[in-house]
Amino acid sequence: MRTKQTAIGAALAALALLCALFATTASAAPAWKFEGKSLEGTETILGAATESSMTIPGLTTKCENFLYKIKIKNEGGTGKGEVTELPLYNCTTNTKNCVVTAIAAQKLPWAAHLATFSSSNYVVIEGVNVSIEYGNEACVFYETIVNVTGSAGGIVNNETETATFNATTLSASKTELKALSSKIEWNGVFPTEAFEWHREQAISVS
């Protein structure tokens, strides 16, 4: 009899432990919040990168106007979204021989979701696809379309309301961007601001 009671007790304890674990996992999934309250329905956030560049070792491509538009929502307590627009203008390279003749985001929308890595919150963008056409016959990529593909994770800063992408954040979020089969670096700081129902409200991720 006592053995039976002990077994039931152990099973209940295990169940309680599982529930606690599940609850921890669920609460760990970050969500989009405005003024500290979870977003209900959808919202559109947009902005322009204060600085953004993509680097193949030896060739950095920088765009003065790096705009973006993301449609966000919370689904099952986790922040989701999709990048719907990414117009890129005034792009240059750090080399004498290569000029950017065309650059465009391809295969939009790109899926995005929020995730936590080492207790920091990240926005992870998947299915990134940017095509770059370099001009000038002296450029080794002349008449070659360079496609930047992969996924990218940027760390979210609730205080500054920005998402920062760089080599450290890509590595921490286990994401990778490639061009011509080689790993590339993407550096960018993106301010986030609601454009529809939550204009001028503080946006955060937690």
Next chain:
Amino acid sequence: MQAKRARIACVALAALALASLFGLATGAQAKLTGEFTKFANCEYKNTEVKKCIYSVTESGEVVLGKKKVPIEKQVILQGGYGKAVEGFSKFYGATNGVTLSKAPQNVPGGLLGIVPEAESPALVKALIKFFLENKLTGLNSTLELAKPASEIRVGENHLAGEFDTALEMPVKVHLENPFLGKNCYVGSSTSPIVWKLTTGTTAPPAPNKAISGSAGSLEVLEEGAVARLTGTKLVDNAWSAPKATGCGGILAFLVNPIVNTQLGTITAGNNTAILNNTITIGSAFATKENDETHP
């Protein structure tokens, strides 16, 4: 007096000839700098040539039937290529005529093909090498182009994108040993071995299995004019080879079958080429500019 004038005229003519010769030589010699020096034998002045290429195969292996030849000596492929049409560019051979360098590679086990087990004692390995891989019984294999360089095709986007054929080359293998004579070849200009090398994954017939190459790591140099791929692995294990011919000189009718027995089955699915390279590609236009700015 007349003789003196004639002598002066002769000296002047000789000096002129020397000066023009020197001038010609100087003019013909490319004064390339930096990474562009690799493209000294690229036909970069030809406006049809868009890119120059200098590829060094540093290691790898070629398996021909039962013979496995490790690549121990560097093999260089150099030249240029034009604008891609339907994914492939026409190749322009090296201006010095050496599009594919000839590097004789030692065939382990020599003519008899006796290769010690990997776990054999060092002394056994050394003895076998001494007796079977010497000048008399040793066997070298040298890769040569089987057709003109213009028959090479480059798939630049495939090379970087790790799909389809990156480099197609008609080749032949020269087997060299005093007993085999000077004309012992597997493959010929009429029946070449065609390598369709990829940085992607192969789909060979059995018994070979799929293997994968790699585009390697990319680095851009010379202000965007040059790209260097390191750790590029080009593979093909779906190629077939014709039987060896011309082995043993006048005794070819006797020696060819022996060589072919030694090679074993060399139909598609039994052969492999794995080439580990450093590939440098440059803009032909920038190479020409570099030449002109360094007269």
